[in-house]
Amino acid sequence: MSEPLPEAQVSDFLLNDGHTIPAIGLGTSELTGEAGVEAIAAGISNGYRLLDTAVNYDNEVEVGQAVAAGGVEREQLLVSNKVPGRHHGFEETVASTQESLARLGLDRLDLHLIHWPNPSVDRYVDTWRGLIDAQQRGLVRSIGVSNFTEPMLERLIDETGVTPAVNQVELHPYFPQPELLTFHRALGIRTQSWAPLRRAGSLLSEPVIIDIAKRHEVVPSEVVLRWHHELGSVPLPKSADPARQLLNLDIFDFALEPGEVEAISGLAQGRMQDRDPNAHEEM
Numbered sequence: 001m002s003e004p005l006p007e008a009q010v011s012d013f014l015l016n017d018g019h020t021i022p023a024i025g026l027g028t029s030e031l032t033g034e035a036g037v038e039a040i041a042a043g044i045s046n047g048y049r050l051l052d053t054a055v056n057y058d059n060e061v062e063v064g065q066a067v068a069a070g071g072v073e074r075e076q077l078l079v080s081n082k083v084p085g086r087h088h089g090f091e092e093t094v095a096s097t098q099e100s101l102a103r104l105g106l107d108r109l110d111l112h113l114i115h116w117p118n119p120s121v122d123r124y125v126d127t128w129r130g131l132i133d134a135q136q137r138g139l140v141r142s143i144g145v146s147n148f149t150e151p152m153l154e155r156l157i158d159e160t161g162v163t164p165a166v167n168q169v170e171l172h173p174y175f176p177q178p179e180l181l182t183f184h185r186a187l188g189i190r191t192q193s194w195a196p197l198r199r200a201g202s203l204l205s206e207p208v209i210i211d212i213a214k215r216h217e218v219v220p221s222e223v224v225l226r227w228h229h230e231l232g233s234v235p236l237p238k239s240a241d242p243a244r245q246l247l248n249l250d251i252f253d254f255a256l257e258p259g260e261v262e263a264i265s266g267l268a269q270g271r272m273q274d275r276d277p278n279a280h281e282e283m
């Protein structure tokens with residue numbers, strides 16, 4: 001097993017609720033079974049202190065086992081989960097959170113998100129009230145959302161008075177979402193990036209990214225993940241491979257010039273797939 005990074009190399013961001021969050025996390029979708037436990041435990045050993053999961057990843061048990069076996073104090077780890085669409089509703093959300101804690105073998109989630117707004121169902125405000133209640137009961141430390149648009153965020157705040165700490169959204173150089181990030185900054189909402197490497201397809205072969213990587217003597221994936229950091233977002237790269245997990249963590253010993261950040265954002269071409277939250281819904 002590779003040597004874990006010194007703690008100092010994974011900096012933290014402040015959330016609007018006064019808590020902090022690591023500046024990078026390990027995405028865990030598709031990390032299931034024994035191999036999933038090993039990959040997530042390797043991530044913890046390699047230095048990840050934020051684990052991103054979801055009820056719908058069917059790996060809460062594996063995440064819990066990795067946390068138990070990862071060799072790091074529980075208080076040093078942030079476990080982040082997501083409420084699925086089929087559990088939307090006030091009572092349903094509280095019950096869902098308690099069931100998740102049982103599967104994870106934890107007494108608290110550090111961050112809990114509404115996974116998708118599902119606007120046609122129109123229960124995301126009730127679900128948000130459920131997360132507020134779960135937080136007040138001490139079941140969850142920080143609460144947030146995922147795949148929410150500006151109007152949806154405004155509605156949550158107008159109707160409940162509670163601003164999400166986080167909005168986790170599809171974000172990568174092909175889909176830089178500058179307006180949404182500006183909106184988040186104005187409201188003090190921390191952005192998290194899902195698919196931050198856009199699943200490591202053509203993005204890592206883009207000439208502009210290769211050139212910037214050569215200039216900084218790093219590799220393209222490090223440039224892309226540093227781009228997220230420069231934008232103030234928390235990328236959640238998923239990797240089952242311990243060497244690539246370590247590589248993805250190694251983004252805190254160089255910085256991109258503003259012109260480089262702008263050039264990378266200039267690769268914008270659209271969403272990765274039909275995941276517009278105004279239309280795409282998941283139960």
Ligand SMILES: NC(=O)C1=CN([C@@H]2O[C@H](COP(=O)(O)OP(=O)(O)OC[C@H]3O[C@@H](n4cnc5c(N)ncnc54)[C@H](OP(=O)(O)O)[C@@H]3O)[C@@H](O)[C@H]2O)C=CC1
Binds near residue numbers: 029
């Ligand atoms: N809130 C939401 O609706 C969503 C949340 N998410 C979250 O975001 C996480 C990350 O998103 P995901 O869709 O997995 O996509 P990513 O952009 O993280 O890409 C993951 C893919 O890239 C490969 N990879 C990882 N690191 C490298 C590297 N350094 N060089 C080359 N290839 C690499 C991985 O392969 P390998 O494992 O072999 O390294 C994997 O195939 C998810 O795991 C999940 O936690 C994702 C989608 C939606």
Ligand SMILES: O=C(O)C(=O)[C@@H](O)[C@H](O)C(=O)CO
Binds near residue numbers: 029054273275282
């Ligand atoms: O992985 C997640 O969290 C999801 O919500 C997925 O369903 C995601 O939207 C997806 O399917 C990406 O291909």
